[in-house]
Amino acid sequence: MILDWWLSPELQLRRPGAYYPEWRLDRLLKRKAEEGVRIYIQVYKEVSIGNEDIASMPLATAVSFPPRASPLTPRAQVTASMSLGSKHTKHALEDLHENIAVMRHPDHSGGELVYYFSHHEKLCVVDNKMAAMGGLDACFGRWDTRDHPLADVHPTEFQKALFPGQDYNNSRIMDFQNVEKYASNELCIQEATRMPWHDTSLTIVGPVVVDLVQHFCERWNFVKDLKYKHDHRMEYLSLPDPWHDVHSEQEAAKKEKQALFRAEHPHLSEWKDRGRRMTHPYHWPPSEEPRAQEPVACGSCRVQVVRSAADWSHGCLTENSIQQAYIELIREANHCIYIENQFSDPAVVTTTKEGGPIKNLIGAALVERVLSAAKDRRKFKIYVLIPEVPAFPGDIQASSGLKAIMEAQYRSINRGGNSIFDKIREAGHDPNEYISFWNLRSYDRINAPQGAIKKMEAASGVSFHEAQVALARLYVGEPGGDSADEDEVVYIEKPHDQTTAGDATNQKKKTAEDSVKLPRTIGDAQEIIDKFTQAAVRDDSDIPDNICQNAMESGQSSADAPWAGTEEEERNCIVTELLYIHSKLMIVDDRRVIVGSANLNDRSQNGHHDSEIAVIIEDTEMVESTMNGRKYMASKVATSWRRSLMREHLGLSIPQGPIGRNNQPTNWMRAAPVLAEYDYGSPDDLLVADPLTQDFTRLWNETAHTNRVIFDRIFRTVPNDTVRNWKSYQEFIGRNAGVKVGHVMNNDMSLAEIKRELAKIKGHVVDMPINFLIDEKWLTEGDFLSVNPITLALYI
Known part of the structure; x- marks a missing residue:
């Protein structure tokens, strides 16, 4: 069972692809289908209309938009122009084998008319026993290593x-x-x-997988009724039964249970009668008989599924349990919150005045928690990592979509009167003592x-x-x-x-x-x-x-990296690019985790917009640690995940090149219940173990600042804190005219100096330029000005 926003059938799962051609996604699915596995896939059906199509819309739809206003949201505009190819996905996979069924939803004509919102879940469930889910789509452009190479030229290999x-x-x-x-x-x-x-993303085994299966079956049957009712390839799915319910129930017991089922789930009895029945390996009854399934590993984590779902997406009343979970976790935090989020759709964590456009209360919860810590004079830190710029093409000044997204982001963070920073300052406290924002950036040759x-x-x-x-x-x-x-x-x-x-x-x-x-x-x-x-x-x-691995613990230096061409050629081949953060993760107090597909914005959080899925994890296996220098018991999953991520961003991890021709996958590449290894107590681990110490704060801040200064000096990156209005923006980028995107901009530096400076970069974390365009009134005063106010709600 697969839910995805975008699925590329030709995605290479193990790389290099020339070494492992059999591990292309479509070929893998075909092999499993030929073995008798039933494969159910549902993907988002992208919007493919433009402004010129408004006139042909039904009147009730068209009148919602002023002249020349696009009915498309940022995500819709992207999907229209970038062509997710969901039609290709459906036919390429269904043509492989009759056991593969692919649905596309929503439709954009007829009775549905869903133009604005998308199915955004990323979920794969196997045999009702194990699942993979999180922020990663199974599509082009996503596969990467923690080295994050920018180049892929191998002239002799x-x-x-x-x-x-x-x-x-x-x-x-x-x-x-x-x-x-x-x-x-x-x-x-x-x-x-x-x-x-x-x-x-993560993999899971355990009873919580049954909840994920229920989410999939509900969606599948909902769409089946809407548009595939007479398509026999798209069969109804029954919710999974414990093994004994399918194989050993008596007729009388069945009838007795059906009445109870109707009380528990409105469609359960109907789907049992009409749908394909499936088993799951959990909830076994006491028995001495041999099981048909192998024993299921017992873990230490308590896991709960939360989601954003509504009538258009799921055929149910609006559910925004993801937002409620974020708010509750933030309010209950005691020491530290670590957030990674795409933030690009757009107006993420923010407070809102009465009647304002932003409705989710996650930003308000962050402010509330900071003010509570300030009142109690307790040390409390929030680290937020987001992309420098949304991943849309176009010049920042020329693109209204980019400006709208960035306007909402900056008004969420530190300007406009209702931002997180503004509300904390209004209460008489310095926001920089409690919350900080960071980006990631990489270089290569x-x-x-x-x-x-x-x-x-x-x-x-x-x-x-x-x-x-x-x-x-x-x-x-x-x-x-x-x-x-x-x-x-x-x-x-x-x-x-x-x-x-x-x-x-x-x-x-x-x-x-x-x-x-x-x-x-x-x-x-x-x-x-x-x-x-x-x-x-x-x-x-x-x-x-590549030389990107030298930002990690490679044992080599970019200053000494040999080159086969001329100095001018090497200079022209040194490049940088923002490292795009697509995660949707929050770790609280090194004890609790929420991870899934939901961005921190209204589209993902409010329930009746994009459909989303996430899980909350509380690990009961504890490890000895410290928090603010004091002994502290942290949960194994939460603390190892945060430490691993921060070490990667600081360059305190070994490079992660692709596996060789004959190498086998490591435990980090295997699904649960195989345990990933972590080197507790190593010198690098001790540097990040306690996120509240002065030593760690100094290491993180100085590394990020040094990296940012070097990138700015060599490549003159944008956004930039020295660019405070559009006039200085034009002057700043005007000095870079004639240079290709991402290449060396500073003509005053010699090649040797450039390579010596690059060698000082550690990891990928950089300061976020939160003062970019801060003197522009449209970013600081009044209503949102980047787009028409009628369509603004669709951008955030």
């Missing part, structure tokens, strides 16, 4: 590519395009960075010295793009079956003179594409790759394809 075709993407430069053409790529990997991705590559092309008679398309054949597979036709043409972007004024934009200049026919077979493709790579002018095994 093409098979090491980690991000084939569409998976090499940067949404700040360009949205996904034509995702059904999954082997093509409209970003030039020789000069454009990918956007690295940071996310959090693209291993694409043009001189060496041109020599290889001349010597081999094979262009770099032909070799790149040959690699795509390894990714696509042999013609026929689940792969592309042998006459498929792959489009690859050529290097060009794309320049910018320092801010990402989708207005590209002098763009050109190579259209290259796929080699007929994998054998032909391998021959082309070998011909190109063997033409290398020198053995480059000593040249690292």
Whole structure:
């Protein structure tokens, strides 16, 4: 059972894909379907309309919008332009085997007319026994390691590519395009960075999985009734029974229970009569008989499912238990709150005045908790990590959508009169003593010295793009079956003179594409790759394809990283990009966790907008720790998760490259009940064990500040705290004219100096520039001005 906002059938699960072609998602699902496994998938059906379609809408819908106002929300606008390809997902998977059924919902015509909101859950349940859920979609652009590479060029070892075709993407430069053409790529990997991705999810076994199955079955049957009532492939699903209920109940007992079932769930009896019956391995009755299922591991965690659901999304009364859980956890916090959230949709944690546009009360709960700690003079810290900029293409000043999202975010944090900082200051306290906001950023070097590559092309008679398309054949597979036709043409972007004024934009200049026919077979493709790579002018095994790992504990320094080309070529290949935070996670007091698909905004939290799923975890297995220097018992799951994340952000983790050709997955890659290992008591662990000590605070703050200063100096990144209004914004980015997005902007620094400065970067955490555009009145005074007030509620 799979629920997803976006699912890419061609997603490579284990990488490099050339080493593990069998672990592509569609091929894995096909194998399981052929083994007799029934596979049920429901994906969000994206909106695909624009302003010109308003006139054709029913009157009741059209009159809700003023002239020229788009009826699309930010997420809807993104899904329309980036083409999630849900139609491709449905047909590509259903064509593999009759045991695979894929629903798309909601519809955007007829009786539903759901234009604004989406199904946003990310959930996979296997055999009603184990589940994976969280913030990570099974789609292009998400797979990453904690090194977060920005580049994927391997001139002499093409098979090491980690991000084939569409998976090499940067949404700040360009949205996904034509995702059904999954082997093509409209970003030039020789000069454009990918956007690295940071996310959090988990796997679960235990009785709580039955609740997740219930959520799936309710959604499935609801959509079945709405649009697939006469489609026999989409069968009704009964809620799962304990094994003995299916196999050993007597007729009299069944009738007696049915009356009770009707009282417990309005559709339970009906679904039992009409739907496919399934078992689950929990709630066993006392018995001496051998079980049909293997024993289920017993864990130490108490887990509760919460969700956002409503009539349009789930056929139920509005439920906003995710928001209620966040508020309760915040109010009950005693020491420390750690938050990672995408925050991009947009107006996240905020207080609100009576009648204001923002309705969720999570920001108010944060303010309330801070003021309570200040009143009691107790040490209390809140760490909030969010992306620098929403992952939409376009210049910040030119894009109304970007401005609307950033306006709501900044008004949530520190301006406008009703922000978190404003409310704390109003009560006479310094907000910086209690709550802080942070971003993540990465750097790398693209291993694409043009001189060496041109020599290889001349010597081999094979262009770099032909070799790149040959690699795509390894990714696509042999013609026929689940792969592309042998006459498929792959489009690859050529290097060009794309320049910018320092801010990402989708207005590209002098763009050109190579259209290259796929080699007929994998054998032909391998021959082309070998011909190109063997033409290398020198053995480059000593040249690292990436240097991003040096921000971690690699034992190497970017200052000393060797290079096969000229100094000018190396300078042109040093790049940076924001590290996009997509997590939806909060850890409280190192004891409780809430994690799932919900952003901290009205869309996710209010219940009747986007549909969401999350779990609250309380681990009863405790470990000895400290809090503010005093002995403290922390829960194992919560404290190890927070420590692991903070160590990654501080560069206190070893690099996590892809597994090699013959390497086996580690315990960190395996699903529950396999336990992930954590090195309690190690020197690096002790640095992050207590989030309230002065030593930790100093380490975190100084690392983030040093990293930010270096990135700003070399790359002149935007947003920037020195840019306080639109005039200074234009002046700031104007000095970067003529330089490609994400490349070195400071012409006064030598290559050696640049590499020495990069070597000082530790991890990825950076200060958030919370004073960006703070002198602009539209960000600080009056009503929200970025978009029409009628459509504002749809943005937040």
